[in-house]
Amino acid sequence: MKPTHPPSLATKLLESLVPQRTSEALVGDLIEQYEGGRSRRWYWWQVILALVISAGREGRTRKLQAVRAVVVGYVTGASLCYFTTSLAGRFVGRFVGVYPAYYLVFLPLSFFSAAASGWIVRRSHPRAMVLIWAGFWVVASVVAFAVCAWFYVFERMPAPIMVFFVVVDFIIAPLGVLAGGLWGSSGANDAWESPRLGAP
Amino acid sequence: MADHLKDFELMILLAVLRLDEDEAYGVPIATAIEQTTGRSVALASVYAALERLEDKGWVSSRMGESTAQRGGRAKRHFRVTAKGVRRVRQAKSALVKMWMGIRELQGGTT
Numbered sequence: 001m002k003p004t005h006p007p008s009l010a011t012k013l014l015e016s017l018v019p020q021r022t023s024e025a026l027v028g029d030l031i032e033q034y035e036g037g038r039s040r041r042w043y044w045w046q047v048i049l050a051l052v053i054s055a056g057r058e059g060r061t062r063k064l065q066a067v068r069a070v071v072v073g074y075v076t077g078a079s080l081c082y083f084t085t086s087l088a089g090r091f092v093g094r095f096v097g098v099y100p101a102y103y104l105v106f107l108p109l110s111f112f113s114a115a116a117s118g119w120i121v122r123r124s125h126p127r128a129m130v131l132i133w134a135g136f137w138v139v140a141s142v143v144a145f146a147v148c149a150w151f152y153v154f155e156r157m158p159a160p161i162m163v164f165f166v167v168v169d170f171i172i173a174p175l176g177v178l179a180g181g182l183w184g185s186s187g188a189n190d191a192w193e194s195p196r197l198g199a200p
Numbered sequence: 201m202a203d204h205l206k207d208f209e210l211m212i213l214l215a216v217l218r219l220d221e222d223e224a225y226g227v228p229i230a231t232a233i234e235q236t237t238g239r240s241v242a243l244a245s246v247y248a249a250l251e252r253l254e255d256k257g258w259v260s261s262r263m264g265e266s267t268a269q270r271g272g273r274a275k276r277h278f279r280v281t282a283k284g285v286r287r288v289r290q291a292k293s294a295l296v297k298m299w300m301g302i303r304e305l306q307g308g309t310t
Binding site: 006011021022024025026027028029030031032033035046049050053054057 | 245247248251263269274275
């Protein structure tokens with residue numbers, strides 16, 4: 001039996017990541033259709049399409065802002081991650097050794113660094129959140145691939161450490177950016193960007 | 201090209217013109233296109249096209265009342281502006297001119 005309410009996470013993603021000019025009416029339409037008998041799968045598919053279309057539109061209409069958002073997000077996230085893990089690794093390393101310390105602190109700190117960058121980008125680029133997430137993921141993937149290839153060829157790094165890098169760059173960091181973006185969107189109001197709908 | 205009108209945008213303009221102003225919001229517009237073309241249409245693509253058309257000044261929109269059926273969210277009603285109607289007429293005129301005199305398209309239904 002279908003639950004009464006539409007998926008709240010999907011609704012939250014749509015309202016947080018798509019400009020309010022579009023999201024309010026679109027969410028209303030999706031809820032109306034869901035109440036009319038559409039499935040949860042249909043609802044999620046419509047939300048995913050809306051995020052992709054919104055990112056495409058941001059990229060086409062605001063190229064400079066989109067590039068800036070990706071650069072700001074990646075630079076802040078990578079810098080924060082580097083400094084916090086270096087400091088924490090040295091501190092914790094005194095007690096458990098340097099490499100185990102990195103494992104212990106790297107995952108949560110990379111998540112929180114990525115979340116901080118997501119928050120900063122969401123606040124400074126209210127319309128570019130979907131794009132920064134996608135852009136961040138692409139840039140992080142390319143960098144992760146290059147780093148892994150370098151370590152594999154020149155440093156003979158063990159496979160578990162490379163897997164660790166891949167998990168951080170492909171999963172932990174993008175999730176952090178998304179979480180930070182959602183956090184940054186709560187209370188943020190981009191209504192100031194909307195045209196005066198209904199104005200004479 | 202600033203005044204380029206894509207097929208999908210033309211369909212949306214025609215759907216909005218067909219509907220009463222109170223009924224011209226996302227769901228009925230998408231349904232009208234689905235019924236005409238027989239293919240499913242993403243609501244987000246309808247809004248993306250409507251916003252492009254609004255940026256060109258061919259449609260205008262206003263927010264309606266929020267209702268409980270829609271989780272407290274308002275409808276966004278659209279209407280085609282005079283400039284938009286002129287653009288649709290131009291598109292029709294161009295299409296009809298292109299259509300005329302093509303033997304393969306005369307008669308039959310396919």
